[in-house]
Amino acid sequence: MDNNTIYHIAERVGVSPSTVSRALSGKGYCGQKTKSRILAAAKEMNYAPDSAAQILKLRQTRKIIFAVPDICNPFYFDMINGINQVLEEHGYLLILIYTKHSLKEELKAIQNLREKVADGMIMVSFNFNEENISAINSVQSPVVLTNKFVSPGGGDRFDYVYTDTYLGIKIGTEHLISQGVRRIGYIGGNSSEQTGQQRLEGFLDAMDKAGLPVISSFVAESDYTENGGYLTAKAMLGRPELPEAIVASNDLMAIGVMKACEEAALRIPEDIAIVGMDNLDIASRVYPKLTSVSLVQEEIGRRSAQVLMDRLLGNPRDEEENKLIPRLVVRNSSIKPG
Amino acid sequence: MDNNTIYHIAERVGVSPSTVSRALSGKGYCGQKTKSRILAAAKEMNYAPDSAAQILKLRQTRKIIFAVPDICNPFYFDMINGINQVLEEHGYLLILIYTKHSLKEELKAIQNLREKVADGMIMVSFNFNEENISAINSVQSPVVLTNKFVSPGGGDRFDYVYTDTYLGIKIGTEHLISQGVRRIGYIGGNSSEQTGQQRLEGFLDAMDKAGLPVISSFVAESDYTENGGYLTAKAMLGRPELPEAIVASNDLMAIGVMKACEEAALRIPEDIAIVGMDNLDIASRVYPKLTSVSLVQEEIGRRSAQVLMDRLLGNPRDEEENKLIPRLVVRNSSIKPG
DNA sequence: ATATCAAATTGAACCGTTACACTGCAATGT
DNA sequence: ACATTGCAGTGTAACGGTTCAATTTGATAT
Numbered sequence: 190m191d192n193n194t195i196y197h198i199a200e201r202v203g204v205s206p207s208t209v210s211r212a213l214s215g216k217g218y219c220g221q222k223t224k225s226r227i228l229a230a231a232k233e234m235n236y237a238p239d240s241a242a243q244i245l246k247l248r249q250t251r252k253i254i255f256a257v258p259d260i261c262n263p264f265y266f267d268m269i270n271g272i273n274q275v276l277e278e279h280g281y282l283l284i285l286i287y288t289k290h291s292l293k294e295e296l297k298a299i300q301n302l303r304e305k306v307a308d309g310m311i312m313v314s315f316n317f318n319e320e321n322i323s324a325i326n327s328v329q330s331p332v333v334l335t336n337k338f339v340s341p342g343g344g345d346r347f348d349y350v351y352t353d354t355y356l357g358i359k360i361g362t363e364h365l366i367s368q369g370v371r372r373i374g375y376i377g378g379n380s381s382e383q384t385g386q387q388r389l390e391g392f393l394d395a396m397d398k399a400g401l402p403v404i405s406s407f408v409a410e411s412d413y414t415e416n417g418g419y420l421t422a423k424a425m426l427g428r429p430e431l432p433e434a435i436v437a438s439n440d441l442m443a444i445g446v447m448k449a450c451e452e453a454a455l456r457i458p459e460d461i462a463i464v465g466m467d468n469l470d471i472a473s474r475v476y477p478k479l480t481s482v483s484l485v486q487e488e489i490g491r492r493s494a495q496v497l498m499d500r501l502l503g504n505p506r507d508e509e510e511n512k513l514i515p516r517l518v519v520r521n522s523s524i525k526p527g
Numbered sequence: 528m529d530n531n532t533i534y535h536i537a538e539r540v541g542v543s544p545s546t547v548s549r550a551l552s553g554k555g556y557c558g559q560k561t562k563s564r565i566l567a568a569a570k571e572m573n574y575a576p577d578s579a580a581q582i583l584k585l586r587q588t589r590k591i592i593f594a595v596p597d598i599c600n601p602f603y604f605d606m607i608n609g610i611n612q613v614l615e616e617h618g619y620l621l622i623l624i625y626t627k628h629s630l631k632e633e634l635k636a637i638q639n640l641r642e643k644v645a646d647g648m649i650m651v652s653f654n655f656n657e658e659n660i661s662a663i664n665s666v667q668s669p670v671v672l673t674n675k676f677v678s679p680g681g682g683d684r685f686d687y688v689y690t691d692t693y694l695g696i697k698i699g700t701e702h703l704i705s706q707g708v709r710r711i712g713y714i715g716g717n718s719s720e721q722t723g724q725q726r727l728e729g730f731l732d733a734m735d736k737a738g739l740p741v742i743s744s745f746v747a748e749s750d751y752t753e754n755g756g757y758l759t760a761k762a763m764l765g766r767p768e769l770p771e772a773i774v775a776s777n778d779l780m781a782i783g784v785m786k787a788c789e790e791a792a793l794r795i796p797e798d799i800a801i802v803g804m805d806n807l808d809i810a811s812r813v814y815p816k817l818t819s820v821s822l823v824q825e826e827i828g829r830r831s832a833q834v835l836m837d838r839l840l841g842n843p844r845d846e847e848e849n850k851l852i853p854r855l856v857v858r859n860s861s862i863k864p865g
Numbered sequence: 866a867t868a869t870c871a872a873a874t875t876g877a878a879c880c881g882t883t884a885c886a887c888t889g890c891a892a893t894g895t
Numbered sequence: 896a897c898a899t900t901g902c903a904g905t906g907t908a909a910c911g912g913t914t915c916a917a918t919t920t921g922a923t924a925t
Contacts, residue, residue, distance in 0.1 A: 192667070194911055205875050210913060217914080220873055235665070237641040241582040242911035245880045250579070252622070260607055263808075266599050273598065273625050282644065284590070285623045287611050303575040306620065327573070329530075470601075476814045532881055543905050548883060555884080558903055580881035583910050 191235040202230050213238070251279075253497055254310040256286040256298040263470050264486055265313070268335075271490025272311060279498055281308075292316060299324045302332070309497040311335065311490075315382075331500035333493040336384065337512075348500070350493045350511045352484040354384055354466070357515035358391030358438060361464040361482045364517055365434045366399045368525060370462055374407035374432035376421050376442055385410070388438045388466075407432050411442055418445025426453045433461060434523070440465035440472050440481055447475065447522070463522040466515075478520035485513050529573040540568050551576070589617075591835055592648040594624045594636040601808050602824055603651065606673075609828025610649060617836055619646075630654060637662045640670070647835040649673065649828075653720075669838035671831040674722065675850075686838070688831045688849045690822040692722055692804070695853035696729030696776060699802040699820045702855055703772045704737045706863060708800055712745035712770035714759050714780055723748070726776045726804075745770050749780055756783025764791045771799060772861070778803040778810050778819055785813065785860070801860040804853075816858035823851050 195209040202209070204223060211217040212227040213236075219227075230236075244250050255272055257265050269283070276283055284307055288294035295314055299321065302310050309331040314321065322340055325332050325347050332347040339345060358375075365373055375392040378385040389408075396403050406428060411417035418437055425432065426449055437443035443465030447457060455461045457477055465472060468483035492511065499506050533547040540547070542561060549555040550565040551574075557565075568574075582588050593610055595603045607621070614621055622645055626632040633652055637659065640648050647669040652659065660678055663670050663685050670685040677683060696713075703711055713730040716723040727746075734741050744766060749755035756775055763770065764787055775781035781803030785795060793799045795815055803810060806821035830849065837844050 191665075195913095196911080206911090207876075207913075207915095208874055211874090214913080218873060223873080237638070237643075239583070239911050240639075240642045240644045241579055241588070242880090243913080244579040245577070245583050245882090245911080246913050248880075260611065261604055263601065263604075266601075266604065269598055269623070277625075282639070283623050285607070285621050287615075300575070301578075301620070304578045305575075306578045327529075471809065471812050474809050474812050534881080544881090545883080545885095545906075546904055548881095549904090552883080556903060561903080577881050580910090581883080583912085584881080584883045586910075 193234045193236045194239070195236075198227060198230050198234060198236060201234070202226050249501075250305065250308050252282045252284055252307040253494070254284045254286055254298060254302060254307040254312075256288050256295065256310060256312040256314075258288050258290045258313055258315065260285070260287045264467055266470075267486035268313075268490035268493075271487035271492075272494040273490075275491055275494035275498060281498075288312075288314070290315065292318070292321060295321050296324055299328060302328050302330050305330075308501055309333075311493045311497065315384075331497050333496050335489055335493060338383075348496045348506075348508075348511060350489055350496060350513070352489060352513040352515050354438075354484065354515070355387040355391040355394075357466050357482040357484060358388045358436060359395045360515060360517050361436050361466060361480075362392050362395035363399070364480070364519065365436065365462055365464055365523060366395065366401065368434075368462060368523060370433040371401055372404065372407070372430075372433045373401065374404075374409075374425055374435040375438075376409050376411050376418060376425075376435060376446065377438045378410065378413050380410055385438075392436060404432075407435075413439050413442060415441045415445040415448075418442025419448050420445070422446040422449035423452070426450065426455070431455070431461070434463070435461065436464050438466055440467040440469045440479060443479055443481070443522075444471070444475055447479070457522050458525055462525070468516075468518050472518070473520065477522050480520045480523035481518050483516045483518050485516055488513055531572045531574045532577070533574075536565060536568050536572060536574060539572070540564050587839075588643065588646050590620045590622055590645040591832070592622045592624055592636060592640060592645040592650075594626050594633065594648060594650040594652075596626050596628045596651055596653065598623070598625045602805055605824035606651075606828035606831075609825035609830075610832040611828075613829055613832035613836060619836075626650075626652070628653065630656070630659060633659050634662055637666060640666050640668050643668075646839055647671075649831045649835065653722075669835050671834050673827055673831060676721075686834045686844075686846075686849060688827055688834060688851070690827060690851040690853050692776075692822065692853070693725040693729040693732075695804050695820040695822060696726045696774060697733045698853060698855050699774050699804060699818075700730050700733035701737070702818070702857065703774065703800055703802055703861060704733065704739065706772075706800060706861060708771040709739055710742065710745070710768075710771045711739065712742075712747075712763055712773040713776075714747050714749050714756060714763075714773060714784065715776045716748065716751050718748055723776075730774060742770075745773075751777050751780060753779045753783040753786075756780025757786050758783070760784040760787035761790070764788065764793070769793070769799070773799065773801055775801065775803050778805040778807045778817060781817055781819070781860075782809070782813055785817070795860050796863055800863070806854075806856050810856070811858065815860050818858045818861035819856050821854045821856050823854055826851055 195206045199206040199209045209227050212219045212224045286298045311333045313335045334349045337349055337351045377389050380386045380389045409421045411421040435446050437446050443463055464480050466482040468481040472479040472481040533544045537544040537547045547565050550557045550562045624636045649671045651673050672687045675687055675689045715727050718724045718727045747759045749759040773784050775784050781801055788799055802818050804820040806819040810817040810819040
């Protein structure tokens with residue numbers, strides 16, 4: 190219909206294309222009455238600038254990529270929300286890439302950044318290795334990772350924004366301790382990964398600080414899934430001595446634990462108290478409502494986007510701002526009634 | 528670091544830029560040994576094509592916009608998943624725009640399309656009016672709406688893909704009828720809107736077909752929120768005669784209804800059966816698990832993206848394919864045990 | 866009337882790629 | 896020996912904006 194360019198407007202108004210450009214962009218001199226004639230013509234001709242041409246010339250896309258392993262996980266909704274709040278302020282658009290926990294897809298996302306599809310990228314990944322880290326480091330555009338990650342050799346060119354999960358598990362465990370329970374179990378993820386290790390330490394430190402013994406048969410590793418939590422808890426509850434409380438290192442596992450408790454005819458929280466982490470939407474939907482440590486996902490999103498904007502604008506940043514404090518959300522699964 | 532262009536490669540290899548372009552894109556003639564020298568140089572120089580330049584030249588962005596009212600609603604994440612499956616096949620990227628149910632934001636999204644930020648758009652909206660519809664019609668790029676919507680004057684240039692919600696409520700109601708209940712209540716949305724009207728008719732037709740009387744005090748309108756469902760059900764359950772079942776026209780309201788039933792000490796499904804619609808993730812998390820009519824969101828997403836791709840490729844389309852059939856997912860809230 | 870100066874506008878280059886018409890050149894056929 | 900064919904690669908003009916040095920215009924001062 191109306192694929193008009195600044196050339197068409199220029200011709201119609203009887204000025205040069207560069208004048209039209211200045212009138213429309215508001216940069217540089219432009220006489221008042223010429224300007225209003227140009228604006229009127231542009232409106233009448235239904236003109237819309239061609240973003241590709243602008244990007245090519247201006248060398249900025251006003252878009253950022255959010256590369257996320259799993260679109261379906263509600264955890265990331267909140268992050269997207271936070272990211273979006275900041276992007277909106279700056280007139281940026283969000284490109285969502287779904288990496289499915291696959292290295293190949295992650296490298297594809299990085300390649301998009303190299304091809305200047307976007308000005309920066311926020312990436313969530315759980316399998317960083319030499320290959321994707323060096324790919325990220327080889328990109329000019331700023332990248333934010335949502336894990337604490339420092340390459341052995343140093344010299345990383347990305348930022349990271351993360352919540353202190355060590356502290357999260359510590360807070361959750363201390364909450365249980367403050368409820369008076371002593372025999373506390375812990376179900377973590379793979380402790381050979383950095384984040385799994387940190388969470389375990391959070392648990393151990395809280396117990397240690399309170400002078401409580403850690404019972405080794407009550408400490409187990411699973412895989413962050415509901416079913417994994419269920420199976421692990423089932424094994425733990427099959428022993429003669431039962432824990433009085435269980436800390437799960439995420440909500441999905443905690444929900445699996447609750448299922449196992451239900452099957453073992455244990456009442457929550459009377460017989461056994463449960464604490465999860467992530468504070469997913471479903472934490473408040475399950476019965477009883479699950480006490481959970483929020484990793485302040487929305488804040489991670491906001492902060493990550495803010496880092497990107499600061500990098501793009503050349504603003505200085507204090508790295509300390511990138512470490513976020515988790516927040517305990519107390520619900521029914523951990524509070525003994527009365 | 529390495530902002531190399533095809534000119535740099537050309538210079539290094541000793542050929543012309545156009546030869547480099549052909550070698551890299553694989554279009555047009557290129558001698559074998561020249562080609563491999565170019566490819567080797569490109570790799571060595573860490574070359575990545577500039578997407579802005581390609582877009583400008585090729586006149587296609589290989590991106591589509593998904594404009595959605597509410598990022599947090601899990602309903603849309605299934606859609607995104609479906610959309611993504613198709614886009615991935617075609618090497619397209621997804622731009623997510625959050626319109627917050629605001630006309631202004633919707634018009635902004637349309638403006639992005641006009642500025643050729645993307646090749647097409649899928650839009651979810653509940654407030655179409657002359658302004659945004661005519662804006663959509665004035666865009667060249669294909670647009671898919673996820674409601675059935677035909678402008679009074681006709682001549683619409685967009686497609687629509689939608690699930691038959693009339694049929695959805697009808698199926699849900701018939702399911703309850705088949706369980707032997709007779710006194711069935713219905714909580715819908717605003718019936719002055721098209722979709723609210725259709726859903727109500729689905730209920731009425733199912734009742735009529737089964738020869739069951741519609742009791743007017745059991746038919747109410749609410750606002751599609753959990754709290755709205757709760758309040759409406761509370762009012763309904765405060766009367767001397769109670770319904771044996773309630774159909775809610777979405778899951779959030781159904782969950783509100785369940786809460787009201789719980790407070791009224793009604794057992795679900797023994798005393799009262801509940802059916803929702805949307806089949807959200809939480810439908811299977813609540814207790815008892817909620818029977819719900821799936822609007823096959825993922826399929827809507829897939830189909831919408833497919834329509835866009837067909838339009839972009841010039842493939843013919845059968846409009847009948849755009850109407851989807853809902854699917855009943857039976858869970859515990861509607862089945863009398865035994 | 867002419868010099869001076871600021872304001873307004875122009876023209877051309879550029880961003881990095883693709884596509885098309887064209888030129889050499891070697892091998893083939895008659 | 897000469898036209899024909901096909902292959903390999905080149906040169907150039909876009910795509911639609913922005914920007915900056917150069918130029919024109921118009922107003923004011925001399």
